[in-house]
Amino acid sequence: MAEVAEVYVGQEEFVRLTLTALLADGHVLIESVPGLGKTLLVQILGKILGCQFQRIQFTADLMPSDITGQPIYNARTSEFVFRPGPVFTQILLADEINRSPAKTHAALLEIMQEKHVTVDGTTRHIAPPFLVLATQNPVESEGTYNLPEAQLDRFLFKLVIDYPTPEEEDEILQLHCEPESVSQQITTDVHTLTDPETIIRLQSYCHNIRVDTRIISYINQIVRLTRNWPAFYMGASPRAGIALLNGSRVLAAFAGRDYVVPDDVAELVIPALRHRVILSPEAEVEGVSVDQSLLSLQQSIEVPRL
Structure with a gap:
Protein backbone atom coordinates (compact mmCIF):
# COMPACT_ATOMS: atom_id res chain seq x y z
CA MET A 1 0.00 0.00 0.00
CA VAL A 190 8.04 2.43 -7.61
CA HIS A 191 10.03 -0.69 -6.78
CA THR A 192 9.30 -4.35 -7.43
CA LEU A 193 8.60 -5.99 -4.07
CA THR A 194 7.65 -9.52 -5.05
CA ASP A 195 7.29 -11.89 -8.01
CA PRO A 196 4.66 -14.27 -9.44
CA GLU A 197 6.09 -17.29 -7.60
CA THR A 198 5.79 -15.51 -4.25
CA ILE A 199 2.23 -14.45 -5.05
CA ILE A 200 1.30 -18.08 -5.77
CA ARG A 201 2.75 -19.11 -2.39
CA LEU A 202 0.80 -16.32 -0.67
CA GLN A 203 -2.39 -17.50 -2.40
CA SER A 204 -1.78 -20.99 -1.02
CA TYR A 205 -1.09 -19.60 2.47
CA CYS A 206 -4.32 -17.55 2.46
CA HIS A 207 -6.31 -20.56 1.28
CA ASN A 208 -5.21 -22.42 4.42
CA ILE A 209 -6.29 -19.72 6.90
CA ARG A 210 -8.55 -21.33 9.53
CA VAL A 211 -12.29 -20.66 9.37
CA ASP A 212 -14.44 -21.54 12.40
CA THR A 213 -17.73 -23.34 11.77
CA ARG A 214 -19.55 -20.35 13.32
CA ILE A 215 -18.01 -18.08 10.68
CA ILE A 216 -19.12 -20.48 7.95
CA SER A 217 -22.64 -20.43 9.39
CA TYR A 218 -22.53 -16.60 9.50
CA ILE A 219 -21.55 -16.45 5.81
CA ASN A 220 -24.27 -18.96 4.93
CA GLN A 221 -26.93 -16.92 6.77
CA ILE A 222 -25.96 -13.75 4.91
CA VAL A 223 -26.08 -15.37 1.47
CA ARG A 224 -29.29 -17.32 2.07
CA LEU A 225 -31.10 -14.30 3.50
CA THR A 226 -30.56 -12.38 0.24
CA ARG A 227 -32.93 -14.86 -1.44
CA ASN A 228 -35.79 -13.94 0.90
CA TRP A 229 -35.01 -10.28 1.56
CA PRO A 230 -38.00 -8.07 0.57
CA ALA A 231 -35.85 -5.55 -1.32
CA PHE A 232 -34.37 -8.18 -3.64
CA TYR A 233 -36.03 -9.74 -6.66
CA MET A 234 -33.13 -12.18 -7.01
CA GLY A 235 -30.69 -13.26 -4.31
CA ALA A 236 -27.08 -14.40 -4.39
CA SER A 237 -25.85 -17.80 -5.56
CA PRO A 238 -23.62 -20.17 -3.52
CA ARG A 239 -20.66 -18.63 -5.37
CA ALA A 240 -21.24 -15.50 -3.25
CA GLY A 241 -20.54 -17.49 -0.09
CA ILE A 242 -17.32 -18.82 -1.59
CA ALA A 243 -16.30 -15.24 -2.43
CA LEU A 244 -16.92 -14.13 1.17
CA LEU A 245 -15.03 -17.13 2.50
CA ASN A 246 -11.95 -16.69 0.30
CA GLY A 247 -11.86 -12.91 0.63
CA SER A 248 -12.17 -12.98 4.43
CA ARG A 249 -9.23 -15.38 4.63
CA VAL A 250 -7.05 -12.85 2.81
CA LEU A 251 -8.16 -10.01 5.10
CA ALA A 252 -7.25 -12.18 8.08
CA ALA A 253 -3.77 -12.66 6.60
CA PHE A 254 -3.46 -8.90 6.04
CA ALA A 255 -4.21 -8.43 9.76
CA GLY A 256 -1.52 -10.95 10.71
CA ARG A 257 -3.99 -13.60 11.88
CA ASP A 258 -4.20 -17.27 10.93
CA TYR A 259 -7.96 -17.34 11.55
CA VAL A 260 -11.00 -15.42 10.27
CA VAL A 261 -13.10 -13.16 12.53
CA PRO A 262 -16.61 -11.80 11.80
CA ASP A 263 -15.23 -8.34 10.95
CA ASP A 264 -13.35 -9.85 7.99
CA VAL A 265 -16.63 -11.13 6.58
CA ALA A 266 -18.57 -7.95 7.38
CA GLU A 267 -16.08 -5.77 5.48
CA LEU A 268 -16.69 -7.74 2.28
CA VAL A 269 -20.48 -8.15 2.29
CA ILE A 270 -21.18 -5.16 0.03
CA PRO A 271 -18.30 -5.54 -2.49
CA ALA A 272 -18.85 -9.32 -2.73
CA LEU A 273 -22.66 -9.25 -3.07
CA ARG A 274 -23.71 -5.95 -4.70
CA HIS A 275 -23.39 -7.40 -8.24
CA ARG A 276 -25.03 -10.74 -7.36
CA VAL A 277 -28.44 -9.46 -6.27
CA ILE A 278 -31.21 -7.62 -8.16
CA LEU A 279 -33.49 -5.06 -6.55
CA SER A 280 -37.23 -5.68 -6.65
CA PRO A 281 -39.32 -3.22 -8.71
CA GLU A 282 -40.88 -1.91 -5.48
CA ALA A 283 -37.46 -1.15 -3.98
CA GLU A 284 -36.40 0.66 -7.15
CA VAL A 285 -39.54 2.81 -7.06
CA GLU A 286 -38.82 3.69 -3.43
CA GLY A 287 -35.28 4.73 -4.36
CA VAL A 288 -33.58 2.12 -2.21
CA SER A 289 -30.05 1.21 -3.32
CA VAL A 290 -28.47 -2.24 -3.39
CA ASP A 291 -25.78 -1.15 -0.93
CA GLN A 292 -28.35 0.19 1.55
CA SER A 293 -30.34 -3.04 1.34
CA LEU A 294 -27.26 -5.19 1.89
CA LEU A 295 -26.26 -3.10 4.89
CA SER A 296 -29.74 -3.51 6.41
CA LEU A 297 -29.63 -7.24 5.75
CA GLN A 298 -26.20 -7.56 7.35
CA GLN A 299 -27.28 -5.63 10.45
CA SER A 300 -30.28 -7.94 10.91
CA ILE A 301 -28.06 -10.99 11.44
CA GLU A 302 -26.54 -11.73 14.83
CA VAL A 303 -22.74 -11.61 14.71
CA PRO A 304 -21.19 -14.81 16.10
CA ARG A 305 -18.91 -14.68 19.13
CA LEU A 306 -15.71 -16.66 18.82
Whole structure:
Protein backbone atom coordinates (compact mmCIF):
# COMPACT_ATOMS: atom_id res chain seq x y z
CA MET A 1 0.00 0.00 0.00
CA ALA A 2 2.80 2.43 0.89
CA GLU A 3 4.62 1.69 -2.36
CA VAL A 4 1.45 2.35 -4.38
CA ALA A 5 1.01 5.68 -2.57
CA GLU A 6 4.36 6.88 -3.93
CA VAL A 7 2.70 7.87 -7.22
CA TYR A 8 -1.00 6.98 -6.78
CA VAL A 9 -3.19 9.21 -4.63
CA GLY A 10 -6.17 7.99 -2.60
CA GLN A 11 -8.51 5.06 -3.38
CA GLU A 12 -7.07 3.00 -0.51
CA GLU A 13 -10.10 0.67 -0.44
CA PHE A 14 -9.77 0.07 -4.19
CA VAL A 15 -6.09 -0.88 -3.79
CA ARG A 16 -6.74 -3.03 -0.71
CA LEU A 17 -9.62 -4.99 -2.24
CA THR A 18 -7.80 -5.43 -5.56
CA LEU A 19 -4.89 -7.03 -3.70
CA THR A 20 -7.43 -9.09 -1.73
CA ALA A 21 -8.93 -10.39 -4.99
CA LEU A 22 -5.47 -11.24 -6.33
CA LEU A 23 -4.56 -13.33 -3.28
CA ALA A 24 -8.02 -14.93 -3.25
CA ASP A 25 -7.48 -15.92 -6.90
CA GLY A 26 -10.50 -13.89 -8.05
CA HIS A 27 -11.32 -11.01 -10.39
CA VAL A 28 -12.71 -7.51 -9.93
CA LEU A 29 -15.46 -5.57 -11.70
CA ILE A 30 -14.98 -1.81 -11.38
CA GLU A 31 -17.72 0.73 -11.92
CA SER A 32 -16.44 4.28 -12.34
CA VAL A 33 -16.41 7.25 -14.63
CA PRO A 34 -13.39 7.63 -16.96
CA GLY A 35 -10.26 9.41 -15.82
CA LEU A 36 -9.90 8.13 -12.26
CA GLY A 37 -6.57 6.38 -12.79
CA LYS A 38 -7.56 2.73 -13.22
CA THR A 39 -4.96 2.11 -15.94
CA LEU A 40 -2.30 3.88 -13.88
CA LEU A 41 -3.07 1.73 -10.84
CA VAL A 42 -2.81 -1.49 -12.85
CA GLN A 43 0.56 -0.37 -14.24
CA ILE A 44 1.79 0.40 -10.72
CA LEU A 45 0.54 -2.95 -9.36
CA GLY A 46 2.21 -4.77 -12.23
CA LYS A 47 5.53 -3.08 -11.39
CA ILE A 48 5.26 -3.70 -7.62
CA LEU A 49 4.15 -7.32 -8.02
CA GLY A 50 6.64 -8.13 -10.77
CA CYS A 51 3.78 -9.25 -13.05
CA GLN A 52 3.09 -8.75 -16.74
CA PHE A 53 0.38 -6.23 -17.58
CA GLN A 54 -1.92 -5.93 -20.61
CA ARG A 55 -4.89 -3.71 -21.44
CA ILE A 56 -7.81 -4.41 -23.79
CA GLN A 57 -10.10 -1.57 -24.87
CA PHE A 58 -13.47 -3.19 -25.50
CA THR A 59 -15.37 -1.78 -28.47
CA ALA A 60 -18.43 -2.78 -30.50
CA ASP A 61 -16.27 -4.39 -33.21
CA LEU A 62 -13.93 -6.31 -30.90
CA MET A 63 -13.90 -10.03 -31.72
CA PRO A 64 -13.16 -12.97 -29.39
CA SER A 65 -10.01 -13.73 -31.41
CA ASP A 66 -8.74 -10.22 -30.58
CA ILE A 67 -8.67 -11.37 -26.95
CA THR A 68 -7.58 -14.99 -27.20
CA GLY A 69 -5.26 -14.79 -30.19
CA GLN A 70 -5.47 -16.73 -33.43
CA PRO A 71 -3.46 -18.87 -35.85
CA ILE A 72 -1.47 -16.80 -38.37
CA TYR A 73 -0.25 -18.32 -41.64
CA ASN A 74 3.54 -18.31 -41.97
CA ALA A 75 4.35 -18.17 -45.68
CA ARG A 76 7.99 -19.11 -45.05
CA THR A 77 7.15 -22.44 -43.38
CA SER A 78 3.71 -22.91 -44.99
CA GLU A 79 2.28 -23.53 -41.51
CA PHE A 80 -0.15 -21.81 -39.19
CA VAL A 81 1.50 -20.39 -36.07
CA PHE A 82 -0.54 -19.37 -33.03
CA ARG A 83 -0.17 -15.72 -32.10
CA PRO A 84 -1.22 -15.27 -28.43
CA GLY A 85 -3.70 -12.52 -27.64
CA PRO A 86 -3.43 -9.99 -24.80
CA VAL A 87 -5.22 -12.36 -22.40
CA PHE A 88 -1.93 -14.25 -22.02
CA THR A 89 -0.69 -12.08 -19.19
CA GLN A 90 -0.89 -11.90 -15.39
CA ILE A 91 -2.76 -8.64 -14.76
CA LEU A 92 -5.33 -7.71 -17.41
CA LEU A 93 -7.32 -4.48 -17.57
CA ALA A 94 -10.51 -5.08 -19.57
CA ASP A 95 -11.60 -1.49 -20.14
CA GLU A 96 -15.33 -0.82 -20.68
CA ILE A 97 -16.13 -4.50 -20.98
CA ASN A 98 -19.83 -3.81 -21.55
CA ARG A 99 -19.16 -2.00 -24.85
CA SER A 100 -18.57 -5.24 -26.72
CA PRO A 101 -21.17 -7.78 -27.92
CA ALA A 102 -22.10 -10.64 -25.60
CA LYS A 103 -20.01 -13.25 -27.44
CA THR A 104 -16.86 -11.17 -26.98
CA HIS A 105 -17.02 -10.50 -23.26
CA ALA A 106 -18.36 -14.03 -22.76
CA ALA A 107 -15.07 -15.31 -24.23
CA LEU A 108 -13.09 -13.38 -21.62
CA LEU A 109 -15.36 -14.43 -18.75
CA GLU A 110 -14.95 -18.08 -19.72
CA ILE A 111 -11.16 -17.66 -19.61
CA MET A 112 -11.46 -16.04 -16.17
CA GLN A 113 -13.21 -19.14 -14.88
CA GLU A 114 -11.28 -21.87 -16.68
CA LYS A 115 -7.79 -20.21 -16.75
CA HIS A 116 -7.13 -21.53 -20.22
CA VAL A 117 -7.80 -20.72 -23.88
CA THR A 118 -8.96 -23.22 -26.50
CA VAL A 119 -8.41 -22.25 -30.14
CA ASP A 120 -8.81 -24.72 -33.03
CA GLY A 121 -9.04 -27.64 -30.61
CA THR A 122 -5.78 -26.81 -28.82
CA THR A 123 -5.90 -25.79 -25.16
CA ARG A 124 -3.32 -23.33 -23.86
CA HIS A 125 -3.12 -22.62 -20.14
CA ILE A 126 -2.66 -19.14 -18.71
CA ALA A 127 0.17 -19.04 -16.21
CA PRO A 128 -0.80 -17.98 -12.67
CA PRO A 129 -1.31 -15.57 -11.07
CA PHE A 130 -4.10 -14.22 -13.29
CA LEU A 131 -6.11 -11.17 -12.26
CA VAL A 132 -8.71 -9.45 -14.45
CA LEU A 133 -9.84 -5.91 -13.63
CA ALA A 134 -12.89 -5.20 -15.79
CA THR A 135 -14.34 -1.69 -15.92
CA GLN A 136 -17.76 -0.43 -16.91
CA ASN A 137 -19.04 3.13 -17.13
CA PRO A 138 -22.18 3.92 -15.09
CA VAL A 139 -22.93 7.16 -16.97
CA GLU A 140 -22.84 6.38 -20.67
CA SER A 141 -25.53 3.91 -21.66
CA GLU A 142 -25.47 4.38 -25.43
CA GLY A 143 -23.62 1.59 -27.20
CA THR A 144 -23.31 -0.62 -24.13
CA TYR A 145 -24.46 -4.16 -23.40
CA ASN A 146 -25.50 -5.23 -19.90
CA LEU A 147 -23.52 -8.14 -18.53
CA PRO A 148 -25.81 -11.11 -17.76
CA GLU A 149 -26.17 -12.15 -14.12
CA ALA A 150 -24.37 -15.45 -14.76
CA GLN A 151 -21.33 -13.55 -16.03
CA LEU A 152 -21.40 -10.94 -13.25
CA ASP A 153 -21.28 -13.84 -10.80
CA ARG A 154 -17.77 -14.70 -12.05
CA PHE A 155 -16.32 -11.58 -10.40
CA LEU A 156 -15.18 -11.87 -6.80
CA PHE A 157 -15.88 -8.19 -6.06
CA LYS A 158 -17.61 -5.23 -7.64
CA LEU A 159 -15.96 -1.97 -6.61
CA VAL A 160 -17.53 1.44 -7.14
CA ILE A 161 -14.92 4.19 -7.46
CA ASP A 162 -15.95 7.75 -6.76
CA TYR A 163 -14.19 11.04 -7.44
CA PRO A 164 -11.22 11.91 -5.18
CA THR A 165 -11.64 14.25 -2.23
CA PRO A 166 -10.56 17.91 -2.65
CA GLU A 167 -7.35 17.16 -0.72
CA GLU A 168 -6.58 14.11 -2.87
CA GLU A 169 -7.26 16.01 -6.08
CA ASP A 170 -4.92 18.78 -4.91
CA GLU A 171 -2.22 16.15 -4.30
CA ILE A 172 -2.80 14.71 -7.80
CA LEU A 173 -2.22 18.14 -9.32
CA GLN A 174 0.94 18.54 -7.21
CA LEU A 175 2.26 15.24 -8.60
CA HIS A 176 1.73 16.50 -12.13
CA CYS A 177 3.77 19.63 -11.31
CA GLU A 178 6.87 17.48 -10.79
CA PRO A 179 9.60 17.68 -13.48
CA GLU A 180 9.21 13.93 -14.13
CA SER A 181 6.13 12.59 -15.90
CA VAL A 182 3.97 10.07 -14.04
CA SER A 183 5.39 7.28 -16.25
CA GLN A 184 8.92 8.31 -15.26
CA GLN A 185 7.87 8.42 -11.60
CA ILE A 186 6.62 4.84 -11.86
CA THR A 187 10.00 3.83 -13.28
CA THR A 188 12.08 5.64 -10.65
CA ASP A 189 9.90 5.76 -7.49
CA VAL A 190 8.04 2.43 -7.61
CA HIS A 191 10.03 -0.69 -6.78
CA THR A 192 9.30 -4.35 -7.43
CA LEU A 193 8.60 -5.99 -4.07
CA THR A 194 7.65 -9.52 -5.05
CA ASP A 195 7.29 -11.89 -8.01
CA PRO A 196 4.66 -14.27 -9.44
CA GLU A 197 6.09 -17.29 -7.60
CA THR A 198 5.79 -15.51 -4.25
CA ILE A 199 2.23 -14.45 -5.05
CA ILE A 200 1.30 -18.08 -5.77
CA ARG A 201 2.75 -19.11 -2.39
CA LEU A 202 0.80 -16.32 -0.67
CA GLN A 203 -2.39 -17.50 -2.40
CA SER A 204 -1.78 -20.99 -1.02
CA TYR A 205 -1.09 -19.60 2.47
CA CYS A 206 -4.32 -17.55 2.46
CA HIS A 207 -6.31 -20.56 1.28
CA ASN A 208 -5.21 -22.42 4.42
CA ILE A 209 -6.29 -19.72 6.90
CA ARG A 210 -8.55 -21.33 9.53
CA VAL A 211 -12.29 -20.66 9.37
CA ASP A 212 -14.44 -21.54 12.40
CA THR A 213 -17.73 -23.34 11.77
CA ARG A 214 -19.55 -20.35 13.32
CA ILE A 215 -18.01 -18.08 10.68
CA ILE A 216 -19.12 -20.48 7.95
CA SER A 217 -22.64 -20.43 9.39
CA TYR A 218 -22.53 -16.60 9.50
CA ILE A 219 -21.55 -16.45 5.81
CA ASN A 220 -24.27 -18.96 4.93
CA GLN A 221 -26.93 -16.92 6.77
CA ILE A 222 -25.96 -13.75 4.91
CA VAL A 223 -26.08 -15.37 1.47
CA ARG A 224 -29.29 -17.32 2.07
CA LEU A 225 -31.10 -14.30 3.50
CA THR A 226 -30.56 -12.38 0.24
CA ARG A 227 -32.93 -14.86 -1.44
CA ASN A 228 -35.79 -13.94 0.90
CA TRP A 229 -35.01 -10.28 1.56
CA PRO A 230 -38.00 -8.07 0.57
CA ALA A 231 -35.85 -5.55 -1.32
CA PHE A 232 -34.37 -8.18 -3.64
CA TYR A 233 -36.03 -9.74 -6.66
CA MET A 234 -33.13 -12.18 -7.01
CA GLY A 235 -30.69 -13.26 -4.31
CA ALA A 236 -27.08 -14.40 -4.39
CA SER A 237 -25.85 -17.80 -5.56
CA PRO A 238 -23.62 -20.17 -3.52
CA ARG A 239 -20.66 -18.63 -5.37
CA ALA A 240 -21.24 -15.50 -3.25
CA GLY A 241 -20.54 -17.49 -0.09
CA ILE A 242 -17.32 -18.82 -1.59
CA ALA A 243 -16.30 -15.24 -2.43
CA LEU A 244 -16.92 -14.13 1.17
CA LEU A 245 -15.03 -17.13 2.50
CA ASN A 246 -11.95 -16.69 0.30
CA GLY A 247 -11.86 -12.91 0.63
CA SER A 248 -12.17 -12.98 4.43
CA ARG A 249 -9.23 -15.38 4.63
CA VAL A 250 -7.05 -12.85 2.81
CA LEU A 251 -8.16 -10.01 5.10
CA ALA A 252 -7.25 -12.18 8.08
CA ALA A 253 -3.77 -12.66 6.60
CA PHE A 254 -3.46 -8.90 6.04
CA ALA A 255 -4.21 -8.43 9.76
CA GLY A 256 -1.52 -10.95 10.71
CA ARG A 257 -3.99 -13.60 11.88
CA ASP A 258 -4.20 -17.27 10.93
CA TYR A 259 -7.96 -17.34 11.55
CA VAL A 260 -11.00 -15.42 10.27
CA VAL A 261 -13.10 -13.16 12.53
CA PRO A 262 -16.61 -11.80 11.80
CA ASP A 263 -15.23 -8.34 10.95
CA ASP A 264 -13.35 -9.85 7.99
CA VAL A 265 -16.63 -11.13 6.58
CA ALA A 266 -18.57 -7.95 7.38
CA GLU A 267 -16.08 -5.77 5.48
CA LEU A 268 -16.69 -7.74 2.28
CA VAL A 269 -20.48 -8.15 2.29
CA ILE A 270 -21.18 -5.16 0.03
CA PRO A 271 -18.30 -5.54 -2.49
CA ALA A 272 -18.85 -9.32 -2.73
CA LEU A 273 -22.66 -9.25 -3.07
CA ARG A 274 -23.71 -5.95 -4.70
CA HIS A 275 -23.39 -7.40 -8.24
CA ARG A 276 -25.03 -10.74 -7.36
CA VAL A 277 -28.44 -9.46 -6.27
CA ILE A 278 -31.21 -7.62 -8.16
CA LEU A 279 -33.49 -5.06 -6.55
CA SER A 280 -37.23 -5.68 -6.65
CA PRO A 281 -39.32 -3.22 -8.71
CA GLU A 282 -40.88 -1.91 -5.48
CA ALA A 283 -37.46 -1.15 -3.98
CA GLU A 284 -36.40 0.66 -7.15
CA VAL A 285 -39.54 2.81 -7.06
CA GLU A 286 -38.82 3.69 -3.43
CA GLY A 287 -35.28 4.73 -4.36
CA VAL A 288 -33.58 2.12 -2.21
CA SER A 289 -30.05 1.21 -3.32
CA VAL A 290 -28.47 -2.24 -3.39
CA ASP A 291 -25.78 -1.15 -0.93
CA GLN A 292 -28.35 0.19 1.55
CA SER A 293 -30.34 -3.04 1.34
CA LEU A 294 -27.26 -5.19 1.89
CA LEU A 295 -26.26 -3.10 4.89
CA SER A 296 -29.74 -3.51 6.41
CA LEU A 297 -29.63 -7.24 5.75
CA GLN A 298 -26.20 -7.56 7.35
CA GLN A 299 -27.28 -5.63 10.45
CA SER A 300 -30.28 -7.94 10.91
CA ILE A 301 -28.06 -10.99 11.44
CA GLU A 302 -26.54 -11.73 14.83
CA VAL A 303 -22.74 -11.61 14.71
CA PRO A 304 -21.19 -14.81 16.10
CA ARG A 305 -18.91 -14.68 19.13
CA LEU A 306 -15.71 -16.66 18.82
